[in-house]
Amino acid sequence: MDFRLVAVLVLCGISRVNAQPPAALEGHVDAVASADYSPDGKLIVSGSFDRTIKIWNAATGEHLRTVIGHSGQVLTVAVAPSGRQFASGSRDRSVKLWDLYIPTPLQQLTGHTDAVNAVLVQAVPAWS
Numbered sequence: 001m002d003f004r005l006v007a008v009l010v011l012c013g014i015s016r017v018n019a020q021p022p023a024a025l026e027g028h029v030d031a032v033a034s035a036d037y038s039p040d041g042k043l044i045v046s047g048s049f050d051r052t053i054k055i056w057n058a059a060t061g062e063h064l065r066t067v068i069g070h071s072g073q074v075l076t077v078a079v080a081p082s083g084r085q086f087a088s089g090s091r092d093r094s095v096k097l098w099d100l101y102i103p104t105p106l107q108q109l110t111g112h113t114d115a116v117n118a119v120l121v122q123a124v125p126a127w128s
Contacts, residue, residue, distance in 0.1 A: 025056050027063045034076045038083045043100065045086050047074030053088055055100060069096055069105050072115070080121040089116030 030050035037044055037058060044056040053067040053074055072092030079086045085106070089095050093112040096105040 025054075025061050025063070027054055027066075028052065030073075033074060036077050036079045036086070038079050038100075039081055040083055043079075043083075045077045045079055045100075047077040047088055047090075049073040051090075053077060053098075065103070067098060067103055069098075070094065075115060075117050076119050078119045078121045081123040085121065087119040087121050089119045091115040095119055 025044070025046065028046065028048040028050050030048055032046050032048050035044055035046040042058055043064075044058050046054050046056065048054070051068070051070050051073060053069075055064045055067065056062065057064055070088065070090040070092050072090045074088055074090050076089040077086055079100075084100060086098050086100060087095055088098065093110065093115060095109040095112075095116055097107040097109075098105055
C-alpha cells in the first residue's frame with residue numbers, strides 16, 4: 001500500500017486585486033518544509049521532504065518545473081533579492097545555489113556537520 005502524501009501549500013501574503021480565495025499548490029509527494037516568493041511575487045519556490053524543489057506560477061498555481069539535486073530532504077529555500085537565483089538547504093548537510101531557469105546547481109557548499117535548516121540570500125553581504 002502506498003502512503004505517500006500529497007503536500008498542499010496554501011498561498012497567502014500577496015494581496016490580490018480580485019479577492020479570490022488562496023490557491024493550493026499540489027505536486028510534492030511528501031511534506032513541504034519551506035516556500036518563498038520571488039521579489040516580484042510572480043514565482044514561488046518550494047522545498048520538500050520528497051527531496052525536490054518545485055517552481056510555481058504564483059498567479060495561476062501552475063507547476064513550472066521540478067529541480068532535483070539534494071540527496072536528503074529539502075528543509076529550506078530562499079529566493080535572492082534579484083529574483084533570478086535561490087538557495088536551498090537540506091538534510092544532506094549541503095547548501096546549493098541555483099538559477100531559477102537552470103536545472104543544475106550553480107554552486108554547492110558542503111562542510112556542515114548536520115542538516116541545514118535555514119538559508120538567507122542577501123543582495124550585498126552584511127559583512128561588506
